[in-house]
Amino acid sequence: MGKVCRFREVRAVTAELSVEYLKPVRVQDEIVVEGWETEQKGRNLFHVGEIRNAAGDVLARGKGRFVIIGEAAGKKV
Numbered sequence: 001m002g003k004v005c006r007f008r009e010v011r012a013v014t015a016e017l018s019v020e021y022l023k024p025v026r027v028q029d030e031i032v033v034e035g036w037e038t039e040q041k042g043r044n045l046f047h048v049g050e051i052r053n054a055a056g057d058v059l060a061r062g063k064g065r066f067v068i069i070g071e072a073a074g075k076k077v
Contacts, residue, residue, distance in 0.1 A: 001035040001047040001064045008037075012045060012066040019062040023053075030054055043068040 005012040025031060035049035044065055051060040 001049040001062060002066060004035045004037050004047045005045060005066055005068075008045070010045075010068045011070045012068045015044070015065045015067045017062065017064040019060060021060050023057065023059045025051060025059050026053075031059070 001017075002012070002014060030053075032052045032054075033049070034052075035047055037045055037047050039046040044067055046063070046065055048063045049061065050058050052058050
């Protein structure tokens with residue numbers, strides 16, 4: 001989820017992160033990992049993500065809050 005910040009071309013640190021493990025992730029199987037932004041409030045970016053297997057079953061999901069730091073922190077992004 002932290003990589004989603006790169007689409008905004010900002011640096012951000014993780015303030016909160018929670019992960020819900022739903023099913024085992026087999027090491028030998030291919031997986032799909034996706035993350036996206038759901039909201040921005042000031043310097044706070046809210047992201048969610050999922051890990052799915054090839055059949056589309058959700059194996060894990062998470063959400064996090066990331067805080068923009070550096071020069072971009074004072075600018076509206």
